[in-house]
Amino acid sequence: MAAAVLAAAGAVRRRAVDRLVLLGELGLDGSVRGIRGVLPAVLAAARAGHDQVVVPAANAAEAALVDRVQVLALDNLTQLVAHLEGTTPLVPYERGALPAEPPVPDLGDVVGQTAGRRAVEVAAAGGHHLYLAGPPGAGKTMLAERLPGLLPPLDEEAALEVTAIHSIAGTLPPEAPLVTRPTFEAPHHSATMAALIGGGSGQIRPGALCRAHRGVLFLDEAPEFPRAVLDTLRQPLERGQVTIQRAAGAATFPCRAQLVLAANPCPCASAAGDSACTCSPLERRRYQSRLSGPLLDRVDLRVDLPPVTRAAWLDGLGAPESTAVVAERVARARAAAGERLAGTELRLNSEVPGRMLRERFVIPRASLSLAERALERGSLSVRGFDRVIRVAWTLSDLAGRTVPGPDQVAEALGMRLQRVAA
Numbered sequence: 159m160a161a162a163v164l165a166a167a168g169a170v171r172r173r174a175v176d177r178l179v180l181l182g183e184l185g186l187d188g189s190v191r192g193i194r195g196v197l198p199a200v201l202a203a204a205r206a207g208h209d210q211v212v213v214p215a216a217n218a219a220e221a222a223l224v225d226r227v228q229v230l231a232l233d234n235l236t237q238l239v240a241h242l243e244g245t246t247p248l249v250p251y252e253r254g255a256l257p258a259e260p261p262v263p264d265l266g267d268v269v270g271q272t273a274g275r276r277a278v279e280v281a282a283a284g285g286h287h288l289y290l291a292g293p294p295g296a297g298k299t300m301l302a303e304r305l306p307g308l309l310p311p312l313d314e315e316a317a318l319e320v321t322a323i324h325s326i327a328g329t330l331p332p333e334a335p336l337v338t339r340p341t342f343e344a345p346h347h348s349a350t351m352a353a354l355i356g357g358g359s360g361q362i363r364p365g366a367l368c369r370a371h372r373g374v375l376f377l378d379e380a381p382e383f384p385r386a387v388l389d390t391l392r393q394p395l396e397r398g399q400v401t402i403q404r405a406a407g408a409a410t411f412p413c414r415a416q417l418v419l420a421a422n423p424c425p426c427a428s429a430a431g432d433s434a435c436t437c438s439p440l441e442r443r444r445y446q447s448r449l450s451g452p453l454l455d456r457v458d459l460r461v462d463l464p465p466v467t468r469a470a471w472l473d474g475l476g477a478p479e480s481t482a483v484v485a486e487r488v489a490r491a492r493a494a495a496g497e498r499l500a501g502t503e504l505r506l507n508s509e510v511p512g513r514m515l516r517e518r519f520v521i522p523r524a525s526l527s528l529a530e531r532a533l534e535r536g537s538l539s540v541r542g543f544d545r546v547i548r549v550a551w552t553l554s555d556l557a558g559r560t561v562p563g564p565d566q567v568a569e570a571l572g573m574r575l576q577r578v579a580a
């Protein structure tokens with residue numbers, strides 16, 4: 159706006175500002191400060207046919223992520239005037255090599271939690287939402303934090319999408335302007351709806367759900383989240399996008415996130431195990447049932463983590479597999495699923511609708527007998543049956559098989575939490 163005033167007043171040539179896109183916040187002292195949302199703004203400018211943008215120096219690296227645009231960076235208004243007058247033109251910003259991203263937490267650090275390690279591997283391979291139940295200290299958070307490292311790195315388009323969201327949210331680390339790895343967001347259960355989904359006054363900010371786009375949204379102590387908040391998550395997770403309404407307008411953000419829920423067995427969550435727990439069976443049941451409902455209905459994997467005992471700890475000491483090893487298996491399994499789903503819009507087993515599972519990707523009856531018996535006994539619902547089939551396909555892809563056998567169906571059945579209603 160300052161540039162337009164200067165041009166209108168004849169202080170600088172009008173032609174000079176004609177095609178120029180200027181971003182930044184002007185301080186009263188003439189300094190130009192960094193702003194949020196530079197990347198999406200520059201992307202929009204490029205799409206509108208602009209080939210030059212002027213941004214605050216603090217945002218230069220971020221703006222330079224857009225290839226087709228020349229970036230001019232400055233610190234104050236004086237520099238802009240000198241540039242527009244032609245006395246001291248701004249030098250185009252040269253994008254340096256992107257800094258290496260910090261290393262991700264390694265799965266090799268998780269000792270003695272075989273079932274949990276397997277669960278995050280399967281979740282990563284099939285894109286399944288995951289529910290980890292277990293006492294404090296069982297490693298629920300450690301496991302959840304290691305899920306993003308098992309997911310494939312973001313492709314260029316996804317990286318720009320995720321970076322744009324973090325740019326608007328104001329959570330982009332200045333030293334790593336491009337987000338290339340799936341992110342991990344872990345909002346606290348006391349977080350407001352705005353913090354979780356998005357909102358705020360003035361410019362609408364995306365919440366944790368959107369910042370976890372193409373990454374992982376971890377809800378620790380999930381039963382402590384207000385029921386209304388959990389229910390609100392369901393539809394955006396299903397659609398992969400969320401629209402936030404505010405008096406000032408509405409904004410739509412993508413939110414294709416993978417959900418990990420974690421819960422303690424009871425409200426007192428005694429670390430010492432059941433002997434010290436003072437909760438009644440009714441209290442325990444009521445606590446766990448807080449999670450049931452439409453959100454949990456979308457969760458394919460429900461795994462019960464035992465407390466890590468000394469024996470289990472020693473048992474697992476034989477050098478657990480590292481993230482690099484498991485991520486490679488995950489990538490192969492994802493490729494196999496992608497090949498099978500070629501010609502559809504789906505890429506992951508978790509996305510395959512129940513009908514398609516039954517009509518198109520048929521598993522031989524002989525392999526299904528265990529699951530069918532569970533269905534007949536009533537210990538598995540029809541929806542639960544579909545979930546078992548989806549997970550069985552992922553296990554089959556991980557094992558390098560073309561179709562799930564009885565072993566994969568049995569393991570998929572085992573990856574269900576018995577305590578929680580199907």
Ligand SMILES: [Zn+2]
Binds near residue numbers: 424426428435436437
């Ligand atoms: Zn208790």
